[in-house]
């Protein structure tokens with residue numbers, strides 16, 4: 001078996017290197033090749049992790065939370081294997097391990113932080129048997145996948161039960177995630193924000209309104225956003241659990257700050273949803289037994305990767321790229337953009353490829369009317385479904401410019417814009433847009 005493993009590691013490393021040379025997000029290829037050569041490669045390599053294995057699941061915030069958790073463990077002096085790029089299906093997870101292994105087929109790692117696509121947990125969990133699972137939230141992804149949340153929850157619960165000693169670190173403010181953790185029988189630790197932070201005017205779709213245990217409509221004393229808040233069931237007594245890691249004194253503006261345990265956490269990010277991502281990472285390191293003394297230093301140095309509020313500067317224009325793939329994520333993105341009061345241009349790119357969901361009617365559930373504001377100097381719509389996006393904006397009386405080609409749109413706004421540009425893109429538009437920005441960044445000013 002050892003020969004196979006070494007062959008798989010070599011082949012994957014060479015493939016990974018070749019794909020990188022070709023400028024591709026080619027890690028999944030490396031994983032595919034390794035699995036073909038050595039089907040048990042994931043079991044073999046993950047069993048070499050010296051201490052613990054984390055898996056991060058949930059609809060939104062997986063990549064940021066997982067990368068932050070990895071950085072927090074590294075700040076504690078640990079060697080960590082991590083699928084940083086967010087390749088979260090089986091091949092991507094395998095790639096993280098094989099590309100992190102040495103040429104002799106050995107892995108030198110104390111921890112692993114693995115972001116896992118929910119449906120792929122079926123293949124990932126039995127192989128790596130995680131010690132901890134961080135469950136961020138469960139939102140509806142797209143309208144054309146009705147029943148998706150129920151299917152996802154069934155898969156996750158089945159997988160949690162397969163690893164009964166695994167501790168679930170769960171967002172207690174989300175009734176769906178909390179229910180899963182409680183119902184699975186696994187030990188669990190909760191995080192959340194026990195008191196209301198902002199007035200919530202947005203009329204968002206709330207998917208978790210009904211009690212998963214008995215079907216009754218849940219009572220909410222308040223919402224943070226979407227279905228996250230303080231809930232209780234009037235019939236069966238299901239309610240938000242006591243929070244082990246409770247963020248207090250939460251302030252969201254140009255930066256985020258809050259208090260948890262005896263620590264004052266400060267981060268240079270926008271977006272209320274990032275409080276949850278930071279809190280999840282914090283709960284993760286604390287649950288693994290660290291004092292998290294270096295947590296603020298880690299946050300200060302942390303650079304979100306791969307289009308999660310990723311910053312670029314091109315020819316004097318500051319550009320922020322962010323993924324917005326479903327109504328809950330989009331609404332949070334819009335709030336984050338609007339926290340920046342300075343003048344700005346916006347580009348929205350919407351595709352309808354298979355991974356995006358071909359039905360994009362969910363755009364009608366996003367509160368675009370918040371973009372009707374003095375500070376928004378222009379909105380450009382791009383991507384395969386730019387016409388739909390334009391119609392959606394027109395419906396709330398917001399004019400937009402149409403430019404099917406993202407690169408053209410970016411070039412034009414760099415030329416005639418206010419120097420502060422936000423790009424909100426859905427899933428398949430993300431990598432191409434990021435590559436365009438990287439390319440423009442390298443061009444001589």
Ligand SMILES: [Zn+2]
Nearest residue numbers: 211214233236
């Ligand atoms: Zn109930």
